[in-house]
Amino acid sequence: MPTRARAQDTLNYFERHLNSYLEDLRQLVEIESPTGYEPGIKRAALWLQTQFASLGELSRFDSDSGPVLRLFRRGYGPRVLLLAHYDTVHPLGSWSKLWHEEKGRIYGPGVYDMKAGLLFILWALRYLNRGGLEHPNLEVLLTPDEEVGSRSSRIFIEDAARGADYALVLEPPTGAGDLKVHRKGVGWYVVKVHGKAAHQGVEPEKGVNAIVEAARQVLKVIEAQDLEKGTTLGPNVARGGTAGNVVADYAEVLVDMRAWTLAEAERVDRFMRALKPENPGARLELEGGLNRPPMEPTPESMELFELARGVAVDLGFDSQPGKVGGGSDGNFTAALGVPTLDGLGAAGAGAHQKSEHVIKKELPRRLALLSELLVRLTHDA
Numbered sequence: 001m002p003t004r005a006r007a008q009d010t011l012n013y014f015e016r017h018l019n020s021y022l023e024d025l026r027q028l029v030e031i032e033s034p035t036g037y038e039p040g041i042k043r044a045a046l047w048l049q050t051q052f053a054s055l056g057e058l059s060r061f062d063s064d065s066g067p068v069l070r071l072f073r074r075g076y077g078p079r080v081l082l083l084a085h086y087d088t089v090h091p092l093g094s095w096s097k098l099w100h101e102e103k104g105r106i107y108g109p110g111v112y113d114m115k116a117g118l119l120f121i122l123w124a125l126r127y128l129n130r131g132g133l134e135h136p137n138l139e140v141l142l143t144p145d146e147e148v149g150s151r152s153s154r155i156f157i158e159d160a161a162r163g164a165d166y167a168l169v170l171e172p173p174t175g176a177g178d179l180k181v182h183r184k185g186v187g188w189y190v191v192k193v194h195g196k197a198a199h200q201g202v203e204p205e206k207g208v209n210a211i212v213e214a215a216r217q218v219l220k221v222i223e224a225q226d227l228e229k230g231t232t233l234g235p236n237v238a239r240g241g242t243a244g245n246v247v248a249d250y251a252e253v254l255v256d257m258r259a260w261t262l263a264e265a266e267r268v269d270r271f272m273r274a275l276k277p278e279n280p281g282a283r284l285e286l287e288g289g290l291n292r293p294p295m296e297p298t299p300e301s302m303e304l305f306e307l308a309r310g311v312a313v314d315l316g317f318d319s320q321p322g323k324v325g326g327g328s329d330g331n332f333t334a335a336l337g338v339p340t341l342d343g344l345g346a347a348g349a350g351a352h353q354k355s356e357h358v359i360k361k362e363l364p365r366r367l368a369l370l371s372e373l374l375v376r377l378t379h380d381a
């Protein structure tokens with residue numbers, strides 16, 4: 001069958017099955033699974049295990065953050081890694097209605113980031129499972145802690161990526177609906193300042209004020225920004241001191257760091273490690289570093305993007321190569337040299353907010369995009 005006609009067929013399939021897909025999505029969204037909330041994370045994992053079990057060889061690893069589910073399904077040609085996380089940022093009970101639909105939008109905790117996209121994988125597998133369609137070797141990884149930097153999942157992601165020819169990430173597309181080829185690298189630092197306490201009234205001259213020193217360090221740190229290159233440093237949390245009449249002997253500042261290129265991230269890292277106190281009586285200590293390296297586009301990842309874009313065009317829409325400042329697990333796979341395409345999830349808006357939603361009428365063609373892309377990758381080794 002010509003590829004365009006097959007893409008249309010795929011779209012028809014998902015239009016016919018939209019209600020069943022939505023029923024699955026509702027069930028998964030209603031299992032609240034904020035990162036670190038063990039009962040919810042376990043229930044969500046169990047639900048996913050049940051759904052995926054018949055679609056390949058499924059294994060479950062119990063990490064410190066919760067179950068990591070890994071599914072392998074044999075196919076032809078290249079090996080494709082599909083990545084999704086099932087944790088959300090929303091604290092338990094923070095939504096009065098876990099699921100509601102209004103004006104073509106579906107609202108719920110984690111619906112957009114990224115339970116809708118995660119279930120694209122389930123439904124793509126079901127679609128391919130009907131038989132008749134060749135697909136590549138597939139490895140699916142479903143993780144419980146992306147929203148806190150993938151502390152426990154990272155080794156599973158990197159291990160799976162080492163054997164993969166491509167990585168597809170089911171995070172949402174950009175606000176404009178574009179697939180993502182470029183993400184900033186993300187890091188964090190805690191600058192800890194040790195000063196010396198003294199009575200503010202009796203002998204303040206004997207103290208070393210850690211807050212004053214921390215303030216000086218903050219001004220230095222933001223000098224390392226390069227806004228033209230998109231390198232930012234955000235000193236966004238500060239703590240220090242004990243009482244109004246005591247010279248502050250301790251202060252700390254948490255700094256968020258983002259950069260489009262590894263070269264910039266490394267420049268900032270060297271800068272942070274070279275920080276020196278201005279007051280010789282104070283002492284500095286640094287914690288943290290680069291967490292997610294930048295996901296930088298490569299000729300191979302742009303080829304993958306173009307293949308996906310061709311599918312989108314056959315389905316009646318288009319995509320530019322999107323770039324965003326937020327990191328994802330795609331940063332890890334890209335850093336290992338695996339051509340990575342992100343943003344294959346559901347269109348919508350409001351990630352990490354109460355306005356989080358997906359757009360219902362966009363769902364079938366985004367589902368079809370993933371499924372048809374997999375079919376085309378089979379012969380693209």
Ligand SMILES: [Zn+2]
Nearest residue numbers: 113114146171
């Ligand atoms: Zn996400």
